[in-house]
Amino acid sequence: MNPASPFLELEDTPRVDVVFQGTPLSLPAGMNLAAALLSAGVEAFRHTPVSGSPRAPFCMMGACFDCLVEINGVVRQACMLEVAEGLSISHPHEAEDDDETS
Numbered sequence: 804m805n806p807a808s809p810f811l812e813l814e815d816t817p818r819v820d821v822v823f824q825g826t827p828l829s830l831p832a833g834m835n836l837a838a839a840l841l842s843a844g845v846e847a848f849r850h851t852p853v854s855g856s857p858r859a860p861f862c863m864m865g866a867c868f869d870c871l872v873e874i875n876g877v878v879r880q881a882c883m884l885e886v887a888e889g890l891s892i893s894h895p896h897e898a899e900d901d902d903e904t905s
Contacts, residue, residue, distance in 0.1 A: 819888040830886045837863060837870045837881035840892075848872050848881060849895050871895045 816831040823845060830839040837860040840848065847857035849871045860870040863882045870881040878895045 819886060821886065821888075821890040821892060823892045824894065832886055832888070834886045835863075835882060836872075836884040836886050836890075836892075839886045840872075840881060847894075 816834070818829045819832045821828050821830055823840060823843075828840075828843050830836075830843060834842075837848070841860065845859075847859060848869070849858050850856060851858060858869040858871075860882055861867045862869075865880050865883045868880060871878055872881045873879075873893045873895045874884075874890055881892075
């Protein structure tokens with residue numbers, strides 16, 4: 804994750820703790836999850852199944868599905884969610900991929 808972000812964050816917004824790919828992050832509570840992850844320096848939300856190319860939010864309105872993430876075993880669009888305390892976020896189907904390589 805890139806610590807230098809081109810996104811401006813409001814300083815007075817309360818923050819909550821989440822985990823992305825095993826890395827703890829402190830994100831603004833109630834912020835759009837996709838925007839918050841981008842602001843935190845997350846560059847790849849998922850990888851395409853065929854080529855493994857990294858994908859990140861594109862449309863930010865739920866039409867393109869490039870921002871898919873897995874939260875508590877459910878694959879969701881990050882752009883359609885708000886940041887909440889304790890989210891455990893990973894690339895979609897990461898657990899399935901790990902099982903296949905074991």
